[in-house]
Amino acid sequence: MASVTYEHVTKKFSADTTAVNDLSLEIRDTEFMVLVGPSGCGKSTALRMLAGLEEITAGQIKIDDQVVNKMPPRDRDVAMVFQSYALYPHMSVFDNMGFGLKMRGSTRTEIETRVKEAGRILRLDKLLGRKPRQLSGGQRQRVALGRAIVRQPRVFLLDEPLSNLDAMLRVQTRIELQKMHQRLGTTFIYVTHDQVEAMTMGDRIAVMRDGVLQQVAPPREIYDQPVNMYVAGFIGSPRMNFLPVTISDHEAKASGFELKLPEAPGVARGILGIRPEHFLPNVSEEDTAIELKVEVLEVLGADQYLYGKIGSDDLIARVDPALKVSIGDRVRLAVNMKRLHLFDAETEKAVF
Amino acid sequence: MGTAVRTNAAPAWHQRRVRIYDREAPLGYLLLVPTLLVLGIFLLYPFLFGIWLSLTDSELGNLGNFIGLDNFRFEWRNTDGVFYTAVVNTFLYTGITTVFKLSLGLVMALLLNQAFPFRRFVRAALLLPYIIPTVLSYEAWRWMFDPTFSVVNWLLVNTHLAAYPGPNWLGVPFNAMAALMIVNVWRGTPFYAIAFLAGMQVIPLDLYEAARVDGATRWQQFTSITLPMLQPVLLVVLLLSTILTFADFQGPFVLTNGAPYNSTQLLSIWAYQWGIPGGAISLGAAISLVLFPLLTFVVAGVLFLLRRPE
Numbered sequence A: 001m002a003s004v005t006y007e008h009v010t011k012k013f014s015a016d017t018t019a020v021n022d023l024s025l026e027i028r029d030t031e032f033m034v035l036v037g038p039s040g041c042g043k044s045t046a047l048r049m050l051a052g053l054e055e056i057t058a059g060q061i062k063i064d065d066q067v068v069n070k071m072p073p074r075d076r077d078v079a080m081v082f083q084s085y086a087l088y089p090h091m092s093v094f095d096n097m098g099f100g101l102k103m104r105g106s107t108r109t110e111i112e113t114r115v116k117e118a119g120r121i122l123r124l125d126k127l128l129g130r131k132p133r134q135l136s137g138g139q140r141q142r143v144a145l146g147r148a149i150v151r152q153p154r155v156f157l158l159d160e161p162l163s164n165l166d167a168m169l170r171v172q173t174r175i176e177l178q179k180m181h182q183r184l185g186t187t188f189i190y191v192t193h194d195q196v197e198a199m200t201m202g203d204r205i206a207v208m209r210d211g212v213l214q215q216v217a218p219p220r221e222i223y224d225q226p227v228n229m230y231v232a233g234f235i236g237s238p239r240m241n242f243l244p245v246t247i248s249d250h251e252a253k254a255s256g257f258e259l260k261l262p263e264a265p266g267v268a269r270g271i272l273g274i275r276p277e278h279f280l281p282n283v284s285e286e287d288t289a290i291e292l293k294v295e296v297l298e299v300l301g302a303d304q305y306l307y308g309k310i311g312s313d314d315l316i317a318r319v320d321p322a323l324k325v326s327i328g329d330r331v332r333l334a335v336n337m338k339r340l341h342l343f344d345a346e347t348e349k350a351v352f
Numbered sequence B: 001m002g003t004a005v006r007t008n009a010a011p012a013w014h015q016r017r018v019r020i021y022d023r024e025a026p027l028g029y030l031l032l033v034p035t036l037l038v039l040g041i042f043l044l045y046p047f048l049f050g051i052w053l054s055l056t057d058s059e060l061g062n063l064g065n066f067i068g069l070d071n072f073r074f075e076w077r078n079t080d081g082v083f084y085t086a087v088v089n090t091f092l093y094t095g096i097t098t099v100f101k102l103s104l105g106l107v108m109a110l111l112l113n114q115a116f117p118f119r120r121f122v123r124a125a126l127l128l129p130y131i132i133p134t135v136l137s138y139e140a141w142r143w144m145f146d147p148t149f150s151v152v153n154w155l156l157v158n159t160h161l162a163a164y165p166g167p168n169w170l171g172v173p174f175n176a177m178a179a180l181m182i183v184n185v186w187r188g189t190p191f192y193a194i195a196f197l198a199g200m201q202v203i204p205l206d207l208y209e210a211a212r213v214d215g216a217t218r219w220q221q222f223t224s225i226t227l228p229m230l231q232p233v234l235l236v237v238l239l240l241s242t243i244l245t246f247a248d249f250q251g252p253f254v255l256t257n258g259a260p261y262n263s264t265q266l267l268s269i270w271a272y273q274w275g276i277p278g279g280a281i282s283l284g285a286a287i288s289l290v291l292f293p294l295l296t297f298v299v300a301g302v303l304f305l306l307r308r309p310e
């Protein structure tokens, strides 16, 4: 069990490749922290520096209160689950899981006890004698997890551990991972490009973009109060609608409608942000209403998505599937003003 | 509809031909024929001819009569007094050089697998012993082993590793055998190193990363990942090299040709000396075939180890 601190950590692979740029982040003891961002934004690099697999160009990383910049991986007492799993192909499942203990000189009986225990938790008991190539993708993934658990490390590092699984298995494993985190009570740092994984698993989420940390907050807060357009657009599916507006005092004017802002933002040009789920179908007098010209319909059982245009801007709205709509209709929707976001068009930072 | 009509209209011979292409087994054998032909002409025929020769009393330029196993009996009884020396020497020569080639090749591959400046250049330079025409390089070695005029002894004497005038390399039985082995190791090591290097480069790097995080030291990474992952390459190289070293001829021929007093006699040279200068081609053939059954076992053993696990 341990806390992890990144202090102004920078990683340059070359003069013009900065994978991680001035990252400062505190991960609390026993926390489940998710690093999320699109491919290539530096998540793996951030994780690998903590594991000791990449040198740190500037800044420092601490585990508890100890600076680990120069410490070799074997002394850091962290375990890592790789995206590729990196199972040792010539070793049995048992030997794969016991490898870390063996390297640290544990006794044969101790290895046996701990591997069997982990095998039981991960339902691998019957597979301990097999080689990795004789396992399915999901089983391999569990062996990779088992290899980490058996070590009882201070920190668990997981680099996109679910990305090679099919959709069903991914959801199932997601839940198992959360249970495992609760049971082990160890610090987890989890890297993913998938915002659903981030939202469902993280105690807190750190959103990254081009090596720069954008926002760190619990999932609810990231969703409700994104600090900029990037975070707002990255979290949530379908994506938040962005509508350019010109503002004078309280009045915001978009290409297809006008609305009265709850407060004067003090910027002349802004971007309105409305999540698809934040429209209300029953329009009353005092609501701010918009009229959407429907171009495409998607009915997904529990939800119905309307894709269309308002003025010259594209818009997506999620509505009750009971609402009868056909293509070409003009649907009146009320904007849920409590959930409205406004971003400065220049800086893309959130105004509210 | 249109397609069906066109197919029916195709001539019968055409249909038959297409059917052969469609069926895997006959087509497979058909495609094997050229390879088998080449192998048959260039491998099987000389081999069978060699076996037949060993069972006759042929001499150079004169095909003789079948005499059964007389040639083999001649050698088993050590009639010429050299055969068993040659057998022992061949085993020593192969065994000792293989140990050195294997370990030096492994070390070399490990070094070359690190990042360092001019890496490509050094890797290419490794092939030098292979590029120089062999007779030329062996003649150079013979010169280097010259007791009075050569660089080897000059170095040994001037670094005080040996007393003046230094060892008589090719004139003393033990030294001569050592010299043969040194040259064989010099020539054979790059082959090991390059094969090992190729084998190492396909080992996924994330295995080493996983092992480092798991707490493995460099040495543990080598023994638990590099070596086991290298095993197939290692066995193939060992197999090829053993066979080639058993039959090695050029180096020993140029350097000592069995001298002094047959003390560096190898089966390959002994077979040549009986067969070509001695004119008894059938006896030469018998000598070179003596180890064939043994080598077959070695090959079978290695191939067994190499078989793909289910």
Ligand SMILES: Nc1ncnc2c1ncn2[C@@H]1O[C@H](COP(=O)(O)OP(=O)(O)O)[C@@H](O)[C@H]1O
Pocket: A013, A017, A018, A019, A037, A038, A039, A040, A041, A042, A043, A044, A045, A046
């Ligand atoms: N070993 C490396 N050498 C050079 N550039 C690298 C290396 N590893 C990663 N990068 C670069 O650093 C950036 C971040 O990579 P990475 O941390 O793997 O991103 P992510 O895990 O978020 O997809 C990318 O632009 C990538 O090309």
Ligand SMILES: [Mg+2]
Pocket: A040, A043, A044, A045, A159, A160
């Ligand atoms: Mg990555």
